[in-house]
Amino acid sequence: MNPSRVDSLIDLTYGLLIALAVGLILLAEGPIGLAFGIGVLVSYIVHVVWKMARFDPDWMTTTVKETVQETVDETVGETVEQQVDETVKETVGETVEATVDEAVGESVEATVDEAVGETVEKSVEAAVDETVEKKVGETVERSVEETVEEKAEQKVEETVEEKVDETVEEKVDEAVEEKVDEKTEDEEASST
Incomplete structure (x- = not known):
């Protein structure tokens, strides 16, 4: 199997799960729809982090580095x-x-x-x-x-x-x- 096809299918599946979660939240009155929706969103966030780490391993360290640099510059400057x-x-x-x-x-x-x-x-x-x-x-x-x-x-x-x-x-x-x-x-x- 081609890795890019697997990624596309996973993204499509997450999209459908998010749509289903939104539908359950709107139609099912109660905590079931809300719990399912929160679970789908959390798993999607984990998937995005995994994908970013796989394709661009430096993205997290770069972001943290920039944030720390800005904070240090402001604090030290003041x-x-x-x-x-x-x-x-x-x-x-x-x-x-x-x-x-x-x-x-x-x-x-x-x-x-x-x-x-x-x-x-x-x-x-x-x-x-x-x-x-x-x-x-x-x-x-x-x-x-x-x-x-x-x-x-x-x-x-x-x-x-x-x-x-x-x-x-x-x-x-x-x-x-x-x-x-x-x-x-x-x-x-x-x-x-």
Whole structure:
């Protein structure tokens, strides 16, 4: 006998059994038709699996492999993305804070010391107390603003990425205002 004829006859027989099962389910009221129909469908599924394994032995492993690959890709992708996001946020936050504190603190302190020192010396030698107070206030404010803005922008642009620009500007402004107020008060206190 030819194997393809046997397969065709088996398929035809299963088709007739399925039709008979549907007929029994519709005509026979009760569990007999339903049980026969379920039995035929289960045996047909077993037959299809057997046939697929015979003609294409790799179909089951290929299907399982594809399913596992998709699941692994999704799970690993999501997990890695979450870990990277958390790590980047923590690292960038800590690095930006440390860098801004260090860079701005040093720059502001050095610039304010230099600018205030020179201005105070020149003004004290040349004018009276009233003139000294006016000149120091104006000169310190102009010099500090220009110098601090230039230094802070250079340091911040070198060390901070685009995502943290707003944070850096806030910290620089706060640090500059505090240092300028402290230095100005110190210089005014020491000059009087």
